[in-house]
Structure formats: C-alpha cells, structure tokens
Amino acid sequence: MTIHTDTRPPLNLIRLPHGEGLELPAYQTRGAAGMDLRAAVDDGATLTILPGKRELVPTGFIFEIPEGYEGQVRPRSGLAYKHGITCLNSPGTVDSDYRGEVKVLLINLGEEPFEITRGMRIAQMVIAPSIQARIFETTDVSETLRGAGGFGSTGV
Numbered sequence: 001m002t003i004h005t006d007t008r009p010p011l012n013l014i015r016l017p018h019g020e021g022l023e024l025p026a027y028q029t030r031g032a033a034g035m036d037l038r039a040a041v042d043d044g045a046t047l048t049i050l051p052g053k054r055e056l057v058p059t060g061f062i063f064e065i066p067e068g069y070e071g072q073v074r075p076r077s078g079l080a081y082k083h084g085i086t087c088l089n090s091p092g093t094v095d096s097d098y099r100g101e102v103k104v105l106l107i108n109l110g111e112e113p114f115e116i117t118r119g120m121r122i123a124q125m126v127i128a129p130s131i132q133a134r135i136f137e138t139t140d141v142s143e144t145l146r147g148a149g150g151f152g153s154t155g156v
C-alpha cells in the first residue's frame with residue numbers, strides 16, 4: 001500500500017478587506033516554483049506606472065510564512081519581456097515574522113506607461129527554506145585557495 005502524504009509546508013493567508021473577491025494566490029502549473037500574486041487595486045481603477053517610475057502594489061493578503069522559510073517576491077518574465085516591468089528590490093524578502101500586507105514594488109523600465117487593474121497577476125512568490133546564522137566577531141580569517149580574489153579574479 002502506498003501512503004501519499006503532502007509534505008509541503010502549510011501557508012496561511014489572511015484576506016484583507018480590499019482583497020475581498022480576489023482569487024487566492026496560486027501556482028499556475030503543477031511544477032510552478034512560484035505562486036502568482038494579484039494586484040489588489042480598487043475595482044474599476046487603474047494604477048499606471050509611468051516609464052522610469054515605481055509603485056508599491058498591494059496584494060490584499062497577509063502571508064503567514066512558516067518559521068524556517070521566507071517568501072521571495074520575484075518578477076514575472078512575461079511582464080519583464082513585453083513591458084519592462086520588474087521588481088525593483090528583486091527578490092523581495094518576506095520574513096516569517098511579518099504580519100503586514102505583502103506588497104510588490106514594481107518599476108517600469110519600459111518606454112510606455114503600464115496599466116495595472118484589479119486581479120492582474122503582477123509578480124510571483126517563491127517559498128524557500130531560510131536559516132539564520134549565529135554571528136561572531138573574530139580577528140582570524142581562515143586561509144583558502146581563493147583568498148581575497150573575486151569580481152572576475154578567475155577570468156571572464
């Protein structure tokens with residue numbers, strides 16, 4: 001007998017009043033890494049991002065990211081390719097102890113104004129394991145082959 005158990009971590013979403021009626025963030029395909037996030041702008045309203053400008057777009061939800069995980073807010077490649085729309089702080093970091101609304105910081109790197117309406121899929125969130133290190137100050141630095149070489153030290 002095969003016992004199928006779903007080992008995916010649970011993710012609680014709390015819908016805010018302005019998220020009423022929005023589709024839940026969802027994985028669009030079985031193997032999708034990220035769930036798409038929708039714009040919770042007012043019904044019938046248009047949020048326009050002018051070329052070179054940025055806007056903080058509400059999602060309408062609080063995400064209770066499980067402890068030991070983070071939420072990474074990433075651009076959608078279609079919007080980036082077709083319209084030059086990306087996340088300015090990519091990847092945005094949603095901490096597991098954050099209890100505010102998740103918002104998406106979009107910037108328009110294209111040449112045309114970009115219009116966002118309610119329910120539009122504007123970005124995606126990847127849930128990823130995340131650990132905190134124990135931090136020590138020390139005076140010794142261990143030796144390695146690389147040493148202080150970086151920024152192209154191994155060639156292009």
Ligand SMILES: O=c1ccn([C@H]2C[C@H](O)[C@@H](COP(=O)(O)OP(=O)(O)OP(=O)(O)O)O2)c(=O)[nH]1
Nearest residue numbers: 073089091092093094095098101102103104105
């Ligand atoms: O794209 C993002 C990035 C962050 N956040 C929220 C969740 C995150 O837990 C919080 C703080 O983010 P971050 O640590 O990146 O920003 P900060 O400038 O360091 O703010 P803070 O001082 O609040 O940590 O803001 C979002 O909703 N969307």
Ligand SMILES: [Mg+2]
Nearest residue numbers: 093094095098
């Ligand atoms: Mg911070």
